[in-house]
Amino acid sequence: MLFMLLFSSYAFAVNCNMLDIKTYDVEVQAGSSKTVTFLVENYAPERFYIDKVNAFDFEQGIRTEEQSWQSVALSQQSAAVRVSIEAEKNAAEGERTASVELHGHFLGGTECGYNSVHASFKVNVVKEPVHRVESRCEGFSLYTLKEKRIGNTGELDFVADNKSNYPAVIKLESPDLGLSDDMFYVPAGEEKNFSVQLQASSWRAELTYNVELSDCGIPNRKTIVYSSAYENTPVEPTPQPTPEETRNIEVSAAASRDENGFLVEVSVYNPNSEPVSGELNVLAPEGWLVAGTGLADIPAHTEIKADIRIVPPAGFTGSRTATVMFNHDGVSEAQDIELKVEKSKSSVNAVATAMAVLGPAAIVIGLIVVIAVFVVLLGAGPTRQELEPWVEAKK
Secondary structure (H helix, E strand, O other), X not given: OHHHHXXXXXXXXXXXXXXXXXXXXXXXXXXXXXXXXXXXEEOOOOOEEEEEEEEEEOOOOEEEEEEEEOOEEOOOOEEEEEEEEEEOOOOOOEEEEEXXXXXEEEOOOOEEOOOOOXXXXXXXXXXXXXXXXXXXXXXXXXXXXXXXEEOOEEEEEEEEEEOOOOOEEEEEEOOOEEEOOOEEEEOOOEEEEEEEEEEEXXXXXXXXXEEEEOOEOOXXXXXXXXXXXXXXXXXXXXOOOOXXXXXXXXXXXXXXXXXXXXXXXXXXXXOOOOOEEEEEEEEOOOOOEEEOOEEEEEOOOEEEEEEEEEEOOOOOOEEEEEEEEEEEOOEXXXXXXXXXXXOOOOHHHHHHHHHHHHOHHHHHHHHHHHHHHHHHHHHOOXXXXXXXXXXHHHO
16 A cells, blocks of 8 residues: 555656646638747656647638647746648638647656647637737837847847737748747746847848737847958958967866756867857757757857757667767867766665655655554454364354
């Protein structure tokens, strides 16, 4: 009994109720389509793998389909699900109901089906575009630069303040810029500071901020990015340092294990008197996820630090090697790191873990239960035989 009690407490450490799909109402003009982004919140202490997403409706005049999704929702974080809604040209005005659902599994093996993780949202079909001024559309602000000057690469910071009751998605677009990330999420009622690495391919580029917030028509913002590396001005040759004057970029990395996989703390030091621009990257085993890499500008005699997240595939045990690399000017500096995931302990150790989690009080209660059962068994046992069987049978 005690074993079953403790094992049950351990087995139900995570469950599907710890997942939540955050949806909002959508407005679509007849004869057009719209793609929206919903967030899957993972409140569990384990990461969750999304195997399949299904978006649908049973309504006339619209068609709802899943478009894409992120495959992993890290512990205490979220993953994005993209859903497209198309309204027929002759669709009648009015509200419809659509749904989105998913199935997948936690790292420990707990599976969640469509009936456990699902949500509905309203689709309002209109004949003409409607620009409403409602309270739900108020309270969102985006703060960024009108102009930004960089070399070949650079970094741009911006702030999103979302005081509305709906989550916001900011998508960055630019045909002439390489971006380290192009999608950012701002939960309802929160302010977020973001940073994106830029790599220019022309002397002038436009960076557009597209904001999705419920049915609100948030105006786009733009930043003009000028790159000195592509200016049409004569550049005086600069003396090149001799090989003796140039030192190698120093890269060091250390990995620590947590519930989301591995957190790699990386240090890159430029010991030279000239700045260096390059790309920080990780070569991981096939099937592993890597986040946090990108472009970096390192001033002279300066050290930069970065946190990189590496997530192994579900069910992985054993040891693998990944390589942290900083590539610059055709040169690559690298360091190998070992990523080790031990096999899960036996059920006996699981019970011991559960006992440790429950605490000393639970252990004392368990011992009392065992002693009580033992005493009952002693009291319920057969009585001592005093006479021969045939004599006792006559008594």
